[in-house]
Amino acid sequence: MLSKKSKYAIKSLVILARHGDKEPHMRISEISEQGKIPKKFLEAILLELRKNGVLGSKMGVNGGYFLLKKP
Numbered sequence: 001m002l003s004k005k006s007k008y009a010i011k012s013l014v015i016l017a018r019h020g021d022k023e024p025h026m027r028i029s030e031i032s033e034q035g036k037i038p039k040k041f042l043e044a045i046l047l048e049l050r051k052n053g054v055l056g057s058k059m060g061v062n063g064g065y066f067l068l069k070k071p
Contacts, residue, residue: 008037024062028046055068
């Protein structure tokens with residue numbers, strides 16, 4: 001059985017994979033809304049995925065998260 005954290009991590013990765021190259025980055029609020037994932041919980045999950053080399057991030061107005069490898 002997967003934990004809620006694992007399920008949300010997988011769901012967010014699927015959302016990012018489907019997003020593809022439409023825009024280079026996807027904001028936490030967009031991922032949270034599409035996946036119906038609590039924003040604060042998602043922030044911690046995405047940070048952990050970034051630290052482990054699965055995601056990249058960019059700060060600023062056009063910032064957000066993105067996959068480091070092709071889906």
